[in-house]
Amino acid sequence: xxxxxxxxxxxxxxxxxxxxxxxxxxxxxxxxxxxxxxxxxxxxxxxxxxxxxxxxxxxxxxxxxxxxxxxxxxxxxxxxxxxxxxxxxxxxxxxxxxxxxxxxxxxxxxxxxxxxxxxxxxxxxxxxxxxxxxxxxxxxxxxxxxxxxxxxxxxxxxxxxxxxxxxxxxxxxxxxxxxxxxxxxxxxxxxxxxxxxxxxxxxxxxxxxxxxxxxxxxxxxxxxxxxxxx
Amino acid sequence: xxxxxxxxxxxxxxxxxxxxxxxxxxxxxxxxxxxxxxxxxxxxxxxxxxxxxxxxxxxxxxxxxxxxxxxxxxxxxxxxxxxxxxxxxxxxxxxxxxxxxxxxxxxxxxxxxxxxxxxxxxxxxxxxxxxxxxxxxxxxxxxxxxxxxxxxxxxxxxxxxxxxxxxxxxxxxxxxxxxxxxxxxxxxxxxxxxxxxxxxxxxxxxxxxxxxxxxxxxxxxxxxxxxxxxxxxxxxxxxxxxxxxxxxxxxxxxxxxxxxxxxxxxxxxxxxxxxxxxxxxxxxxxxxxxxxxxxxxxxxxxxxxxxxxxxxxxxxxxxxxxxxxxxxxxxxxxxxxxxxxxxxxxxxxxxxxxxxxxxxxxxxxxxxxxxxxxxxxxxxxxxxxxxxxxxxxxxxxxxxxxx
Ligand SMILES: Nc1ncnc2c1ncn2[C@@H]1O[C@H](COP(=O)(O)OP(=O)(O)OP(=O)(O)O)[C@@H](O)[C@H]1O
Ligand SMILES: [Mg+2]
Numbered sequence: 062x063x064x065x066x067x068x069x070x071x072x073x074x075x076x077x078x079x080x081x082x083x084x085x086x087x088x089x090x091x092x093x094x095x096x097x098x099x100x101x102x103x104x105x106x107x108x109x110x111x112x113x114x115x116x117x118x119x120x121x122x123x124x125x126x127x128x129x130x131x132x133x134x135x136x137x138x139x140x141x142x143x144x145x146x147x148x149x150x151x152x153x154x155x156x157x158x159x160x161x162x163x164x165x166x167x168x169x170x171x172x173x174x175x176x177x178x179x180x181x182x183x184x185x186x187x188x189x190x191x192x193x194x195x196x197x198x199x200x201x202x203x204x205x206x207x208x209x210x211x212x213x214x215x216x217x218x219x220x221x222x223x224x225x226x227x228x229x230x231x232x233x234x235x236x237x238x239x240x241x242x243x244x245x246x247x248x249x250x251x252x253x254x255x256x257x258x259x260x261x262x263x264x265x266x267x268x269x270x271x272x273x274x275x276x277x278x279x280x281x282x283x284x285x286x287x288x289x290x291x
Numbered sequence: 292x293x294x295x296x297x298x299x300x301x302x303x304x305x306x307x308x309x310x311x312x313x314x315x316x317x318x319x320x321x322x323x324x325x326x327x328x329x330x331x332x333x334x335x336x337x338x339x340x341x342x343x344x345x346x347x348x349x350x351x352x353x354x355x356x357x358x359x360x361x362x363x364x365x366x367x368x369x370x371x372x373x374x375x376x377x378x379x380x381x382x383x384x385x386x387x388x389x390x391x392x393x394x395x396x397x398x399x400x401x402x403x404x405x406x407x408x409x410x411x412x413x414x415x416x417x418x419x420x421x422x423x424x425x426x427x428x429x430x431x432x433x434x435x436x437x438x439x440x441x442x443x444x445x446x447x448x449x450x451x452x453x454x455x456x457x458x459x460x461x462x463x464x465x466x467x468x469x470x471x472x473x474x475x476x477x478x479x480x481x482x483x484x485x486x487x488x489x490x491x492x493x494x495x496x497x498x499x500x501x502x503x504x505x506x507x508x509x510x511x512x513x514x515x516x517x518x519x520x521x522x523x524x525x526x527x528x529x530x531x532x533x534x535x536x537x538x539x540x541x542x543x544x545x546x547x548x549x550x551x552x553x554x555x556x557x558x559x560x561x562x563x564x565x566x567x568x569x570x571x572x573x574x575x576x577x578x579x580x581x582x583x584x585x586x587x588x589x590x591x592x593x594x595x596x597x598x599x600x601x602x603x604x605x606x607x608x609x610x611x612x613x614x615x616x617x618x619x620x621x622x623x624x625x626x627x628x629x630x631x632x633x634x635x636x637x638x639x640x641x642x643x644x645x646x647x648x649x650x651x652x653x654x655x656x657x658x659x660x661x662x663x664x665x666x667x668x669x670x671x672x673x674x675x676x677x678x679x680x681x682x683x684x685x686x687x688x689x690x691x692x693x694x
């Protein structure tokens with residue numbers, strides 16, 4: 062198996078009131094291609110900060126991060142955009158769909174920025190929606206969809222570009238356990254199809270859906286273990 | 292890509308209808324004001340020009356009489372007003388007519404007379420003149436003939452009616468050969484003039500013309516104090532005016548005793564005054580367009596703040612700084628452009644409504660309309676730049692943390 066993401070002593074400090082508040086301290090781990098990793102930790106432990114760095118939405122204060130062979134920790138915003146566009150799919154806790162766009166348009170959004178033709182955008186977005194079981198809801202606006210349906214649209218958006226890595230920040234955090242379960246089934250299916258998934262959660266139950274769990278606390282890794290198949 | 296951006300920006304803008312309409316209102320009013328005010332300015336300039344031109348663009352008017360505003364008049368403050376200069380003689384009029392560059396001259400005596408046919412009467416302007424009058428002032432005959440040299444020499448009781456007077460006195464009948472009384476005295480109608488298009492103001496057809504010699508007999512001798520002249524070539528009127536002034540100075544001995552005015556000089560002065568006024572009006576209206584632009588900037592800044600999270604999402608899924616910049620610039624351009632189009636329609640409609648109400652004419656010019664619309668787009672671009680830049684430079688991680 063090839064390593065897709067290699068973090069080496071990644072730290073992140075936020076400037077606050079003249080001081081620097083550390084959010085991540087020397088985080089090092091490697092994600093292999095095709096792996097389904099859960100990152101766990103209590104509130105404020107730095108999970109979202111870590112995901113923003115993994116997703117090239119932010120750069121580390123120090124340390125090295127190699128994504129799919131590219132050292133991204135020192136890239137310009139323009140190059141980071143290019144990396145995000147090609148390498149990463151995002152799923153957020155609060156779905157983060159754009160309210161003025163319907164389901165298929167939300168899914169197609171990454172393809173718009175890849176400058177695909179409108180016909181191809183539509184074709185691929187429709188296929189992704191079908192994959193998450195929402196073929197019938199293509200023209201629905203986010204406010205016409207349930208939370209679980211919105212999250213499935215978001216997952217379709219994350220996978221539509223065939224990005225090598227999908228990052229999910231508390232994807233079940235705003236869902237009840239039943240719909241949360243459906244969403245996790247979907248991640249499991251994506252994982253079986255060969256997608257690399259990094260999922261953040263503070264829920265032990267949810268974390269066991271991954272093959273491996275990394276626990277962080279106060280910005281430090283406190284545990285990194287394989288999930289024992291039950 | 293750009294087509295899709297424009298289409299989606301229409302949707303984003305339309306999702307906030309009230310706000311959009313209120314924002315556009317500034318641009319609409321600005322563009323409409325520019326177009327309407329400039330159209331009215333141009334319209335009034337055009338009607339003044341056509342009114343003066345209808346008198347004949349080669350027309351030069353020489354007046355004899357004390358003119359206190361002439362050069363050198365101010366020095367004589369203590370002395371009583373000088374006695375009026377003597378009127379011109381017929382041979383002097385002929386001399387003016389044969390001046391180099393002058394093609395014709397007609398003495399003009401103007402007054403008001405009561406014209407009568409049977410029991411019906413009409414109070415009308417009446418000019419006493421000679422046969423050159425019609426060609427100098429650009430009148431054509433509808434019927435009959437105009438004054439002949441013989442009519443003037445013999446002081447014949449003959450009259451030529453303007454089309455307005457002919458219609459008032461005779462209706463649809465042909466007056467040529469009939470008798471019209473002028474202040475009770477019988478005159479032969481020898482001709483009727485064709486209608487001249489009436490521009491705003493006076494009707495150029497409500498008058499009648501008799502020989503100036505006859506006029507002297509009817510109204511008592513007032514002498515020739517005004518002569519209308521026609522320049523052979525209107526490009527040379529300034530020189531022609533100078534030559535006429537030289538002759539009058541030789542006869543009368545004082546620059547205060549006559550004035551010579553070319554119609555085209557009045558025309559160019561008036562049109563330059565009018566152009567300045569029009570530009571000024573357009574400038575004032577443009578200020579309201581700029582105010583409209585500030586409205587756009589204000590609402591775009593609000594929109595960027597409200598949509599911080601959307602910007603974060605777009606950047607997360609691959610939007611570049613330029614993509615976000617383009618999106619918000621297109622939105623403000625669409626706001627300004629749609630506002631501009633509505634403004635153009637409103638401005639055109641408005642200038643016609645006002646023109647009708649004021650009985651003035653409005654001249655909506657295509658270049659001015661294009662300019663106003665282009666200015667609206669420029670305003671949208673300039674005032675959209677700052678909000679769009681703010682959106683484009685947002686850090687994606689920070690934008691996503693905002694709720
Ligand atoms: N922009 C910022 N400026 C200053 N401090 C920040 C900023 N963003 C995050 N932090 C701090 O960094 C730490 C980690 O925050 P982070 O959001 O990554 O935690 P989290 O593990 O995702 O928590 P939660 O489970 O509540 O989402 C927190 O102490 C937080 O206060
Ligand atoms: Mg978090």
